[in-house]
Amino acid sequence: MSTSATFDPLEFRKALGTFATGVTIITTRADDGTPLGLTVNSFNSVSLDPPLVLWSLANSALSFDAFRKAGHWAVHVLAADQEELSARFARRGEDKFGGLDLEQGIGGVPLLKGCAARFQCRTASQYQGGDHLIFIGEVLAFDRDETAPLVFHGGRYAHATRRDPAGIKPRSAYLAGSFGEDFLGYLLGRSHFRFFAQIRPYLAEAGLSDEEFYVLASLTLKPQMSAEDLAIGMQGVLDEQSQAAVQALVDRGLARIVTPAPSTAGTAYELSDDGRNLALRLIAQAKSVESQVLERLGHADAVVIKSLLNRLLAVIDPQAAVLWGEPPR
Ligand SMILES: Cc1cc2nc3c(=O)[nH]c(=O)nc-3n(C[C@H](O)[C@H](O)[C@H](O)COP(=O)(O)O)c2cc1C
Incomplete structure (x- = not known):
């Protein structure tokens, strides 16, 4: 003292x-x-x-x-x-x-x-x-x-965020004895699956798999993306499937191979007009799912959870922040 x-x-x-x-x-x-x-x-x-x-x-x-x-x-x-x-x-x-x-x-x-x-x-x-x-x-x-x-x-x-209501207890006594419902993996995993389940009907309507949607959305980040960039970007998210997913997009005319790639040594991809329109429509639909979820959470906590998840991502996947470089202007 x-x-x-x-x-x-x-x-x-x-x-x-x-x-x-x-x-x-x-x-x-x-x-x-x-x-x-x-x-x-x-x-x-x-x-x-x-x-x-x-x-x-x-x-x-x-x-x-x-x-x-x-x-x-x-x-x-x-x-x-x-x-x-x-x-x-x-x-x-x-x-x-x-x-x-x-x-x-x-x-x-x-x-x-x-x-x-x-x-x-x-x-x-x-x-x-x-x-x-x-x-x-x-x-x-x-x-x-x-x-x-x-x-x-x-x-x-x-x-500032509201604390959990004091009454939150594990819903299952069994889980309380195992890794528990406050296990980060459980919270993140379950949130992701439940969140994504609301987006999936839009993907199904467009005839896209989850993987094809990830790749399609990623291709909106740059006017052209090298196969290498795409592989790095999808690392730990898609692994080997990114190649199959991008090929499926090319086969459907949603993306095309750019040859020769001006800024890259190897193969590069870009979205076709149809691909870009579809990507923008799906992203807008995904954002409307996001707004509905965040509205139920409340604006203040929405800001907090995004900030915390960004920090978590920086710890768990430091590459994610630097992978894609500057967005296109
Ligand atoms: C979070 C934060 C809180 C501050 N609180 C005060 C305060 O209560 N009183 C104060 O005189 N300066 C406070 N300061 C410092 C002033 O904002 C700072 O000295 C400012 O440059 C003064 O402006 P001036 O010299 O142009 O008048 C605080 C700074 C920060 C970042």
Whole structure:
């Protein structure tokens, strides 16, 4: 246990960082009309009646004087997809508003769009708190959106997600004794099969096997794809079947062999117009299945699960991220 006499400042910061918070951007307008703002996670609610909120501003901030004098400011609670905006407003000085689509709030305060919530405030009081100035604001107006919030924890951006309902228990006592229903392989495998089962009727209608669909969809990623690229891309997913699947697509006139391949040494493939149209139709149908599933899950958790699966994929299949290179423009 550290006592104040022996504080290591870095350790102190780390200990404070264990308190997970949302992320906000607070904006105001300086006397000369300049829009100002900074990223802040010291925001908190104070009182419901009257409606009061607080946050603290470092004495060293470039915007310090303007905020100290400001009669009005706005708190923007950031959404999960606003990490870049957060980083932009955490940079010192700079024109942070360039290129942003703004609204005009009470007292001429610049308002950002696409946030989880916004609180337009009037400065109610200020208190010096060590190397920060604490602002208490009376909320004059607010709005909010059903969107996942951005979270900050341990010095990093994070996601917020609902916890499993406490009552989740293995449905089968037998499984509880074996590898269990929370075995990652079971969860991923079952999710994949159930998800894909909803897409398969569209493939059947188009007369495509799963393998042919994977290859067809992969061929949309580049104008032309070498046999080698395709084999690498399908490695661990299709193995030897990719050759048979691409041949089946060629036989049906959905793809063709490009000879000689301009950018490659060996054989390359490209989609025919029919192939591209079919691929785009099937991808749209697969996406509509995705939206139905994600709608039931809720937007906030949809963002989280995708982020986690991307991280899992980066651990389990680091090649996947680099395989296909830049998408065609
Ligand atoms: C997640 C996060 C939270 C922050 N919270 C605060 C805060 O509560 N108060 C503060 O003064 N600075 C905070 N900062 C730092 C400011 O955003 C940063 O110093 C900014 O450059 C100040 O802008 P200015 O110097 O242009 O006024 C935070 C930064 C990040 C990334």
